[in-house]
Amino acid sequence: MLEGRPLQGRALEELKIFLASQELNYDEGIEYSACILDDDFKIIAAGSVEENVLKCIAVDPHHLGEGLSGSVVSQLIQYEFEHGRSRLVLYTKPKNEEMFKSLGFYTVFQTKSVLFMENEKQGFKKFIQAIQEITPIDAKDYGRIVGAVVANCNPFTLGHRYLIEEALKQCDYLHVFVLSDKRTFYSAKDRYQIVLKGTEDLNRVMVHQASDYMVSAATFPTYYLKEKAFANKANCEFDLEMFAEIIAPPLKISRRFVGTEPICRVTGSYNTAMKQILPEYGIEVIEIERNIQGDEVISASRVREAVKNGRFQEAERLVPETTWEYLTQKS
Structure with a gap:
């Protein structure tokens, strides 16, 4: 060997x-x-x-x-x-x-x-059951509008907070899935805790770790498909179809919210596919305009760049107080 x-x-x-x-x-x-x-x-x-x-x-x-x-x-x-x-x-x-x-x-x-x-x-079954256990009884009724946001939150910014607040205005309950992508500046565990802390005042929001059941648009596995362009498309469709067929139904999710993506081409393509695929399963896709600070959109990449280059005042302006407290405690 x-x-x-x-x-x-x-x-x-x-x-x-x-x-x-x-x-x-x-x-x-x-x-x-x-x-x-x-x-x-x-x-x-x-x-x-x-x-x-x-x-x-x-x-x-x-x-x-x-x-x-x-x-x-x-x-x-x-x-x-x-x-x-x-x-x-x-x-x-x-x-x-x-x-x-x-x-x-x-x-x-x-x-x-x-x-x-x-x-x-029973891995996936346990994943869904764990989510259902912390889901309010009302959210399990078909009469309620249940939405979802799926994001890396690397880290959780004022942009993410704005997306969640705007989404919450358009549904009764909101599931927030924090991706478990391991190729990130901040660990999956830290990102989950940051989002949990940053949304604890929103009592109709439920935060979950996505585990391996949702994949970041930037890290789709493509090694088993020869043509990379086809591989990216196939994996994108796979992730969205899996969400629509086996994740959304038991959680009664009928709306998925996403921020506009003017920066990342890969995520932009994923959002386009989302608007094409999810409505076929009865899931409405609602795109929310990104939060702007000055002339630039608020993005996690701006925060990471500012932290890497020691521009801490700039980074602090882009994130909720709870995020900044958590990051300074961990550093």
């Missing part, structure tokens, strides 16, 4: 070549890879992980049926457990469903091109 945290040099190049031969792309976010070699030291099976996500798993077609995928996945799971990660997920092509089922994974959701699985049989 060839291992690397991650692989480097010639070994990395050989892994990329092997994955390409299996119509997979090497994901630059990979932190650990495990490969099986044949007698000529050529890669015949491989797999990798990033955080709690198993990815880039492939077996040479000439060696199918030899149990190599099981050996690779077992090695990856051992690595994950050694790093304190027991809940694991993966994205792959639908044709691989039976293989991963045999390795202890369960299907959460799939489209024609994307399959999402996890190693907890």
Whole structure:
């Protein structure tokens, strides 16, 4: 077994070549890879992980049926457990469903091109039940208008607060899902706590950690789809369809609120897709004009840039007092 945290040099190049031969792309976010070699030291099976996500798993077609995928996945799971990660997920092509089922994974959701699985049989059910437990009884009635906001909040700004306040004017209850994106300046745990603190005075708002059931537009997994442009589109559709089909119905969500996006092209494209897809499922998409300070929109990227460059007074002006207190306490 060839291992690397991650692989480097010639070994990395050989892994990329092997994955390409299996119509997979090497994901630059990979932190650990495990490969099986044949007698000529050529890669015949491989797999990798990033955080709690198993990815880039492939077996040479000439060696199918030899149990190599099981050996690779077992090695990856051992690595994950050694790093304190027991809940694991993966994205792959639908044709691989039976293989991963045999390795202890369960299907959460799939489209024609994307399959999402996890190693907890009741994982998604527990996720929804936890949200329902803190949801007021009134919000479970179809007579009430229940909305949703999904955001990274990296960190929680006056812009996010404005979006939530404006959304709340147009619904009876509002679910705020804080994405668990790990490639962020502030951790998922910190971002959740900041939003929780920053909205505690709004008694019709419920804040949740999105876990792995909602994906940031900037970090869609695309390694298992060969054409990147198609991959981004497919994953965008997957995320929105999953929200519409299995997340919104049990929570009675009929409106999704989003801020206008004049800065980030990826998020702008995601918002466009949202307005096309969600109404097909009876979910109204309401776009709210971004909050402006001076001549610039308030954005989390402005806050991060100001903090990185020591412009703390500028950063403080862009966030609620609760956010600034939390950030100064953590620094």
